[in-house]
Structure formats: structure tokens, C-alpha cells
Amino acid sequence: MSELSQLAPQPLWDIFATICSIPHPSYHEEALAQHILAWAKGRNIDAERDAVGNILLRKAATPGLENRKAVVLQAHLDMVPQKNNDTVHDFTTDPIQPYVDGDWIKARGTTLGADNGIGMASALAVLADDRVKHGPLEVLLTMTEESGMDGAFGLQPNWLQGDILINTDSEEEGEVYMGCAGGIDFITRLPLTREALPTGFSTFKLTLKGLKGGHSGCDIHLGLGNANKLLARFLFQHAAKTDIRVLDLNGGTLRNAIPREAFATLAVPADNVATLKTLAEQYLATLQHELAAVEKNLTQVLEETTSDALPLTAESRDRLLALLNSTPNGVIRMSDEVKGVVETSLNLGVVTMNAEQAEIVCLIRSLIDSGKDAVVGTLTALGQLAGAHTAPKGGYPGWKPDAHSPVMQLVRETYQKLFDTTPNVMVIHAGLECGLFKKPYPNMDMVSIGPTITGPHSPDEQVHIASVGRYWQLLTALLAAIPEKA
The missing domain is CATH 3.30.70.360 (Alpha-Beta Plaits)
Incomplete structure (x- = not known):
């Protein structure tokens, strides 16, 4: 874990290292869920759970930004458990062992869990870092996404208060997702x-x-x-x-x-x-x-x-x-x-x-x-x-693209200002939970962003270190740029 603690941005990498240390394959996320609840309590962050185990954390707006549209940062708690045939590893009891390999973070013989552990770590890091400016903020962490989207299926209306949802489960920095496949x-x-x-x-x-x-x-x-x-x-x-x-x-x-x-x-x-x-x-x-x-x-x-x-x-x-x-x-x-x-x-x-x-x-x-x-x-x-x-x-269901999404336009503009290039707006051939969220929250404006992760769902999974830094820049700049309510 010491290798990760030397990386920027912090505390994102420290939080991700902790996530790796707590086993959390699908249907075995409870230890991680309890850790996050205790973590939130220690920081006086409001936390609650629903009937299916989803976690909702709330943090008040940065002073002066109370009238901004409320944002939900969303990630899932579980990871895909895959290992090499010669690797001895019990995903229900053994920690993931991440390490630095050049420009990448990998795991020793197993999936890394960057899908969606980096997104989860970024959302928690926003809560932990008072230097990040934002309006009213919620963090939604869903249960068992990888094996059936149980948490998304069980999400009830009127629990979330946000106007905008930023899903953190995409896997290519420089691409912004506005739709996904159903399955x-x-x-x-x-x-x-x-x-x-x-x-x-x-x-x-x-x-x-x-x-x-x-x-x-x-x-x-x-x-x-x-x-x-x-x-x-x-x-x-x-x-x-x-x-x-x-x-x-x-x-x-x-x-x-x-x-x-x-x-x-x-x-x-x-x-x-x-x-x-x-x-x-x-x-x-x-x-x-x-x-x-x-x-x-x-x-x-x-x-x-x-x-x-x-x-x-x-x-x-x-x-x-x-x-x-x-x-x-x-x-x-x-x-x-x-x-x-x-x-x-x-x-x-x-x-x-x-x-x-x-x-x-x-x-x-x-x-x-x-x-x-x-x-x-x-x-x-x-x-x-x-x-x-x-x-x-x-x-x-799939997530039907909305070409007129205001948050999509804001992401494009923010990315252009930060990196002097226009991101690709994409539809992903994978299951994001946004399609299911649209049922209880049909009017919520949604977008999905993330760092570059290759080889997800396999022991070759790795996350690009520099892309995590750019993703963090985009996420924090985006939160600061959220407009006021009409």
C-alpha cells in the first residue's frame, strides 16, 4: 500500500488502497459497506442505507454555493473476482494486492477492482477533502452491480435529492458517456x-x-x-x-x-x-x-x-x-x-x-x-x-442517450477548458446503472466519466495513473462549475 500512498491525488489513492484491503466481491460487500459507514461517522458525514443495502452519504454545500443544483456522485461497492489459475486467492477473505508498474496500477494475479473502486474512492475523496468546492452533494454507493445490478433495481424514488447524477463507472479518460447497453x-x-x-x-x-x-x-x-x-x-x-x-x-x-x-x-x-x-x-x-x-x-x-x-x-x-x-x-x-x-x-x-x-x-x-x-x-x-x-x-434497460443533456454540455466545456481538447461523447456497450436510475428518477440529468482502465473483469485489469489525475481534475472542476437552480 505504501506505493499507492505516494501517488497524487490524495486522498483518492489512500482511499483506494483501503478499498483494496477489504474483500468486496459481489454479494460480499458488507465488510466494505460497514467500513464506509464508520468512516463517514468519524467525519460527521450523514449516512443512511436503504432496504437493499445501498449507501447514501450527504454533505452540505461549500459556503456560498448553497443555491447550486444538487449533485449525486455514484459508484458501486462490488468488484469482479477473477484470478490467474496459478494464483492462490480467496476473494471473500484475502485483500487485493495492488502495485505500481510504470504508468499503471495492477494487482498481483487477480482483478484489481479499479472497476469501480477508483470511482468509489473519488466520490469519498470529494467528501473528505474540504478544498473541493461543490454545491449540495450526495454520494450513492450501490450493491452488487456486477452480478445483477441488485442495488440499482432496488433504488426507491424520493430518496435522492440531487438534480444531476455523475456516474463514475466509465473506463476511458477523455470519453464521456451518455448512454449504455441494456442486458x-x-x-x-x-x-x-x-x-x-x-x-x-x-x-x-x-x-x-x-x-x-x-x-x-x-x-x-x-x-x-x-x-x-x-x-x-x-x-x-x-x-x-x-x-x-x-x-x-x-x-x-x-x-x-x-x-x-x-x-x-x-x-x-x-x-x-x-x-x-x-x-x-x-x-x-x-x-x-x-x-x-x-x-x-x-x-x-x-x-x-x-x-x-x-x-x-x-x-x-x-x-x-x-x-x-x-x-x-x-x-x-x-x-x-x-x-x-x-x-x-x-x-x-x-x-x-x-x-x-x-x-x-x-x-x-x-x-x-x-x-x-x-x-x-x-x-x-x-x-x-x-x-x-x-x-x-x-x-x-439500457440508458437512452439525451443529446440535449445540460450536464453533458457542461462536461464537454469543462474538459475543453482544462485540457484544450474536446472529449469524445460516447455510448458504451456495457451495463451502467443509469438506465435503471431513470425509472425512479426520470428527470435526473445523468452523465458517466472515469479514468482509463484496461482489462476489466480479468487479472490483466490495470488503471492508468496519470488518467486518474486528469479524471480528478475534471470531476472537481465540474463540481465547482455546476450552475445554480433556475
Whole structure:
């Protein structure tokens, strides 16, 4: 933590270091929430919580700025828990270990939690630093954004008093976001049948690993490998003709993270072992050629193992592999209205199996409801063909851009004055909570800003130090420039 304490601006980096020291993956944010409440109490900052656990902190205006429009600074409390395969880390008990690497802050073997820890730290730093000038101020910290936006869904009307909301969950300094994609989870459950393994079979574990992974929205257009899709492709091509028996198949850990690893436990006749090894080597070479530009560390490991699990019947195996291989993944369509931005996508995020069924979890995102509905229809149809049970779950709306937003114009003007360049006004292909906030607060003017964060939702996550400084300059200048109420 000493490395971070030497960085500017302060106290933002000190607060972020403290956030890193308190475990806070989705559904395990309570320790961090209690710390923040105690922190606020120690500074005589008004604090309260709602029925779903969201925290609201209030600070009076800087003297002389009482008549300014009230502002809500907003961030979410949770982080995405992802780690490298060789990293020993329990996200519910172990602190994140940030360190300085040149111009960046990274974490040792895990996600850093800069998404949205830097935004949260900036909001708390505004409360802590009396030198920051602002009108009436609220800080809203929401629960469990990364795994379902529970806090945003539970936000009640008439609790917030602000006229303007500044969301801090964007990940590119110099870009200002005025809209985002909506999303929905899609769960497919395929019944499985199993049988005894014939004699004369050898058992192997096939591991596909070394992929970058990443954010299933912001990174979906980069052509990164999806471990679930790549492993399913190999098995679909070779299982029947090589008499591969599938005992287990699983990959990915979160529906909003592009899966970096996938695993299969297989059995093959002893006479086909050499063929399986050759096919695996050839497939690895194929993938390394196809993905050479984006996946430098892709590898595949085939090793002997033992298992008590029964293999799937040939019919059940073929239905599962056909379903996985035919499930679309990645960019479905680019937007016509917002050039260069993905309109509709999906991520085949998690595959798991037990004795009786396989479960496939996808996250669908789209800037338009019809695009989201179309992909739901495709996955529903595939499920019907495979004899699976399907269920869309937890849909949330997008944030429709407002080209006439006053706070958007103010951000543009403030950025231009500070840095002598005009920021890009963007729509992001990711889920920001602003779309949900619009339901209880339809008249609130909203914008989203943040520093540069790369590799979110993966162990490669890092935040650019200098961009945090510029983001802080913009945020504090923006608060000072908020206009008076009409």
C-alpha cells in the first residue's frame, strides 16, 4: 500500500488502497459497506442505507454555493473476482494486492477492482477533502452491480435529492458517456443421461487456458478467444469419430467475463489415445495461428487422470456438444446509429455440469430492446431443438442517450477548458446503472466519466495513473462549475 500512498491525488489513492484491503466481491460487500459507514461517522458525514443495502452519504454545500443544483456522485461497492489459475486467492477473505508498474496500477494475479473502486474512492475523496468546492452533494454507493445490478433495481424514488447524477463507472479518460447497453442473462439447462464406461478406456483431462479474458461488453469486439466455445468446437469435431466419452465439461466463472479457461474430463478407447493426442496438438496449432494477434499465451494441456464420474451416453454427448457449438457468441451486430459501437452481443460465460444436467449461462447486451429480444429468441430456439429448458433472467434497460443533456454540455466545456481538447461523447456497450436510475428518477440529468482502465473483469485489469489525475481534475472542476437552480 505504501506505493499507492505516494501517488497524487490524495486522498483518492489512500482511499483506494483501503478499498483494496477489504474483500468486496459481489454479494460480499458488507465488510466494505460497514467500513464506509464508520468512516463517514468519524467525519460527521450523514449516512443512511436503504432496504437493499445501498449507501447514501450527504454533505452540505461549500459556503456560498448553497443555491447550486444538487449533485449525486455514484459508484458501486462490488468488484469482479477473477484470478490467474496459478494464483492462490480467496476473494471473500484475502485483500487485493495492488502495485505500481510504470504508468499503471495492477494487482498481483487477480482483478484489481479499479472497476469501480477508483470511482468509489473519488466520490469519498470529494467528501473528505474540504478544498473541493461543490454545491449540495450526495454520494450513492450501490450493491452488487456486477452480478445483477441488485442495488440499482432496488433504488426507491424520493430518496435522492440531487438534480444531476455523475456516474463514475466509465473506463476511458477523455470519453464521456451518455448512454449504455441494456442486458439480460440467459440460462439453458440440458438434461443429461449417463452410462457405465466400457472397459479398455483411458481417461484424460483436457484443459484450454492462457486466454486473456476480459469484460463481456467493453472487450467483446476485440476478437478474444472464448474458452468455452473453443473447447466445445474441438469436442464437436472429434468426439463421435474418435469415440470420446465426456465425463465432465466446465468453463468460465462469471457471465460478464469472457472465459479464459475451460476443462473437460474425457475417456477414449486405448487404441485412440495416440489419435486424441495428435488431434489436440493439431487443434492447438490451429488456434495459435487463428488467434495469434490477440491471444499470445493460449495453450492446451492433455494429461492422464482418473474419475469416478459416469460418461454421457453418445446421444446426450452429441446434443450437448451440438448445443454449445451452435450457440452464438461475440458481436451480433454493430450499431448504425452510433458508429464504431457494438449494438448487440452475447457472451457464453459459464458452463457447468452435474450428474443430471448441464447449465449454460450467457449474458446478452444490446443498445436496443429488439436486438436483445432477437438473441433471446435465438437461444430459446436452440434450446428447443436440443430438448433443453431455457429461461431469460434479470433483464435491465439500457440508458437512452439525451443529446440535449445540460450536464453533458457542461462536461464537454469543462474538459475543453482544462485540457484544450474536446472529449469524445460516447455510448458504451456495457451495463451502467443509469438506465435503471431513470425509472425512479426520470428527470435526473445523468452523465458517466472515469479514468482509463484496461482489462476489466480479468487479472490483466490495470488503471492508468496519470488518467486518474486528469479524471480528478475534471470531476472537481465540474463540481465547482455546476450552475445554480433556475
